[in-house]
Each structure stands twice: as C-alpha cells, then as structure tokens.
Amino acid sequence: MSGVPGLPTPTGPYLDGGLLPADFYAFEELLSDREREKIASIRDFLRTQVAPIVDGYWAKAEFPFQLVEGFAKLGLVDWADPDSSESRPSNLLAGFVAMELAHADASLATFFGVHTGLAMGTILSCGSDEQKRRWLPAMSRFEKIGAFGLTEPHGGSDVAGGLQTTARRDGDGWILDGAKRWIGNATFADLIVIWARDVETKHVLGFVVEKDTPGFTATKIENKMALRIVQNADIVLDGCRVPEANRLQNANSFKDTAEILRRTRSGVAWQAVGIMFGAYEIALQYAKEREQFGRPIGGFQLVQDLLVKMLGNATASCGMVTRLAQLQDAGVYQDEQSSLAKAYCTVRMRESVGWGREILAGNGIVLDYNIGRFVADAEAIYSYEGTREIQTLIVGRAVTGGLSAFVK
Structure with a gap:
C-alpha cells in the first residue's frame, strides 16, 4: 500500500460531476x-x-x-x-x-x-x-450549544409511560427532580432541554435548563465503545429551580415530545447512509491499493462481491431516505415512513460496515485505517432514537390497520 488510506477526498476517485463514489445513482x-x-x-x-x-x-x-x-x-x-x-x-x-x-x-x-x-x-x-x-x-451561530434530555436511567423505549423526572410548581418557578442518561453534548452544553412530568397534572412539560443552574449536574459517561467523541452525560436534577420563563410555552404533553422525535428520526436514517458511504469508499480505496498474490485484492471475485453488496445497501438506503425527504417536503409523510427508514437503513448499515472491515481484514481493527471507527459507531446509530424493534412495531401497527403489538 502507498500509505494508510484515510477518508476519501475530492482528489480521489469521484464520479463524473464530482459525486461521491458511493452515490452510484447520482x-x-x-x-x-x-x-x-x-x-x-x-x-x-x-x-x-x-x-x-x-x-x-x-x-x-x-x-x-x-x-x-x-x-x-x-x-x-x-x-x-x-x-x-x-x-x-x-x-x-x-x-x-x-x-x-x-x-x-x-x-x-x-x-x-x-x-x-x-x-x-x-x-x-x-x-x-x-x-x-x-x-x-x-x-x-453556535455561540450557545444545546442538548436534549429525555432518556432516563430506567426508561429507554418506554420513556413515554415511564418518565420519572418530575416538575413541581413553586411560586414563580419550577423545581425539577430526577435523572437523565445518554444526553449528548450535556457536559458542555449551555442550554439543556429537559422533559419532566408535572406532579399535579401528570402532563409532560419541557424546560430549558441553563448550565451552572444550582441542582443541575452533568457527569460524562466513560468507557464507551462507540461515538466516543460525543460527550454523553448522566444528568442529575436535585431540587433544580427553573423560572417559568424557561418553561417551553408550547410543550404541554408527550405528543409534543414525540413530534420532535418524529422529525429527527429520519435524520438518523440519513446518518446511516452516510456511514455506509464512508465505509464503502474506505473499503474501495483499500481494495484498489492492497496487493496480495501479486495483484490488488479488488481484482478478486469475493472482494468485488463484498463491495457490490455494500454499494447495493448504500444505494437502496439512499433511495429510501431521498424519497422520504421528498414526502416530507411535500408535507404528506407519515410517522411510520420515518420509522421504516430508520429500521431498514440501520440494519443495512450494520451489515455494510462489517463487510467493509472484512475487506480490510486485520487492518480493519486498527484505528489508523478508519473503518474500525465506522464499525464501532454504527452500533450506536443502530440503537439510538428508537431501536429497530420499536420502529418495527410502529410500522407493523400501520400496515395492519392499527393492530398494536406494543406491550400494554
């Protein structure tokens, strides 16, 4: 090899028109x-x-x-x-x-x-x-950074019904008590959106907690194997006083929370496509440069088979999210369409990064060759913002005309 392959750059093997190699259908x-x-x-x-x-x-x-x-x-x-x-x-x-x-x-x-x-x-x-x-x-302007506190230590998929963080009205403000987990950006964020249940009405409300507010503590989660650059935190809210002016005035139930998640879920599917694109291009570059038995490994049938399967996954997934975005822009998309994209694309992503690492063989587990980072990070993308199983139940309920398989 002529050096360690890094991320593909515009000087690399781009298709006509400057498109990425993985964007096979332009x-x-x-x-x-x-x-x-x-x-x-x-x-x-x-x-x-x-x-x-x-x-x-x-x-x-x-x-x-x-x-x-x-x-x-x-x-x-x-x-x-x-x-x-x-x-x-x-x-x-x-x-x-x-x-x-x-x-x-x-x-x-x-x-x-x-x-x-x-x-x-x-x-x-x-x-x-x-x-x-x-x-x-x-x-x-990125002068203030935000975070989003919904997930709790004991509530992941069941956060809608199991939200335990409480909000209690106290004069001209609110007292927040509870805990949040896996909150990205929270160790350094200036503004953290916290979802809590009103102890009186039982409605889920949204609050903006500013950093350094007394009673708010964010502790970095250590020893992660994925998304290691993301500063995830465990948050503790212990008598955290927030003024009424920081209660989000139009967040009055979990339906408002769910609407935010519905909008961002498709973004996770797009991230999965990006990971597939990156992994494919790393593997393609490596296959062209790495020589065994006197020639580049990209000239062997089994390696080409893996590359084509990776490209097929990336292309199919990109087609799905592209059409989803068009439906969103037309204002006619449904929640279950985002769920299908998140479930399908992340499964294909998980397959693809594994095939990419297979092409790099032992070098695939060395960080210098990039693909290992993609393999590890894919595990987090596969699970966050709703697991495959939960997305499957959302789609299943839709296609069966409302027959819910969720546990009551």
Whole structure:
C-alpha cells in the first residue's frame, strides 16, 4: 500500500460531476446548484479540518472544540434566527447535510443533530416567540450549544409511560427532580432541554435548563465503545429551580415530545447512509491499493462481491431516505415512513460496515485505517432514537390497520 488510506477526498476517485463514489445513482444531482454548493463547502470543511484529527479525538474520547467555529462559518442553521432572511432548507438538503457529516464521522453528525435537530428543533416547535428570540440567534451561530434530555436511567423505549423526572410548581418557578442518561453534548452544553412530568397534572412539560443552574449536574459517561467523541452525560436534577420563563410555552404533553422525535428520526436514517458511504469508499480505496498474490485484492471475485453488496445497501438506503425527504417536503409523510427508514437503513448499515472491515481484514481493527471507527459507531446509530424493534412495531401497527403489538 502507498500509505494508510484515510477518508476519501475530492482528489480521489469521484464520479463524473464530482459525486461521491458511493452515490452510484447520482442522488446528489437532485439538489439545486446552490444546494450542491452548500454540500461542497461542508465536504471541504470535513476534508481539511475534520479528517486529519478525527481519529485522535475518537481515541481520546474528547471533543474537538476548535471545530465549532468552523460549523458556525458554514451557516447551516442561520435560518433558525428569527431575524434572519434565510429560508429554511429543504428536508432533502438537510438529509444530505446529515449524510455528509456522518460520511466523515458519526460523532460529529450526532453533535450537530443534537444541537440543531433536537435542542434547537424543540425550541422552534415548542418555544414562545420571546423564547425563540432569546435563545435561537446565539444557537444558530453556535455561540450557545444545546442538548436534549429525555432518556432516563430506567426508561429507554418506554420513556413515554415511564418518565420519572418530575416538575413541581413553586411560586414563580419550577423545581425539577430526577435523572437523565445518554444526553449528548450535556457536559458542555449551555442550554439543556429537559422533559419532566408535572406532579399535579401528570402532563409532560419541557424546560430549558441553563448550565451552572444550582441542582443541575452533568457527569460524562466513560468507557464507551462507540461515538466516543460525543460527550454523553448522566444528568442529575436535585431540587433544580427553573423560572417559568424557561418553561417551553408550547410543550404541554408527550405528543409534543414525540413530534420532535418524529422529525429527527429520519435524520438518523440519513446518518446511516452516510456511514455506509464512508465505509464503502474506505473499503474501495483499500481494495484498489492492497496487493496480495501479486495483484490488488479488488481484482478478486469475493472482494468485488463484498463491495457490490455494500454499494447495493448504500444505494437502496439512499433511495429510501431521498424519497422520504421528498414526502416530507411535500408535507404528506407519515410517522411510520420515518420509522421504516430508520429500521431498514440501520440494519443495512450494520451489515455494510462489517463487510467493509472484512475487506480490510486485520487492518480493519486498527484505528489508523478508519473503518474500525465506522464499525464501532454504527452500533450506536443502530440503537439510538428508537431501536429497530420499536420502529418495527410502529410500522407493523400501520400496515395492519392499527393492530398494536406494543406491550400494554
């Protein structure tokens, strides 16, 4: 080999028109010229700023804070500022952004998704006009980072019915008590959306807890084998007092929470596509350069079989999420369509990264060759924002005309 293969770059084996090798059916050409320029700027940022350092930060399980300014300069969420003249991007463009980020690194895609999709998305959907103006401008410039606190130590798939964090009205504020787990960005976030159950009405309410609020503690979860750059935290809320002004005025039941998750679930499917794209391109590059028995291993039938299966998974999944984004942009998509995409694409992703590691053989478990990071991170993407089993039950209920197989 001529050196260790890294992330594919624009100087590599791109198809005609500058498309990624994994974009075999040229889905990116569905974007407008302006949208493709935006993707090109993201791709350049990832190639020049992320690729050279990402393995080191993944190994150390640390977050590269110097990249935050770069995210801000990309202007990906300028539109969220209530005073901005920017229009909201199409769901198709948003999907390609999520895919492109995951194509480089799933942890940074997760950081971005938590900040923009979950935290900012909640404030956009559930905040009052005053709350949007108070928080979103700084968040859109990445001057304040957001987190989203829903999952609890004893509540994952059953968080809707098992939410134990409580909110008690106390004069002109609220007292929050409880615990949250797996909260991305929470160790350094400035604003954390916390979902809690009103002890009086039993309704689920949303609150924005600002860092350094007395009674709020976030402790980093150590020893993760996946998404190691993401700073997940265990959160403890012990008599945490939040003013009424920080209660999200339009978050009044778990239906509001579920609407946020419904919107972001498709983004996870796009991340799965990005991981497949990245893993395929690493494996393809390696197969062209690695020689055994006097020739590149890409010339052997069994290696080509693995490459084609990886490409088929990536292409089918990209077709699914592209059509889903078109339905979203048309305003006619259903929750179960997002669930099917999340379930299907993450299963195909898990298969594909395994085949990619197989092509790299022993080198596939060395971080320097990149594919191992994709294999490990895929395990987290496979499970978060709703397991395959839960997504399957959502789709199953829809296709059987409402016959629910959920445990009562």
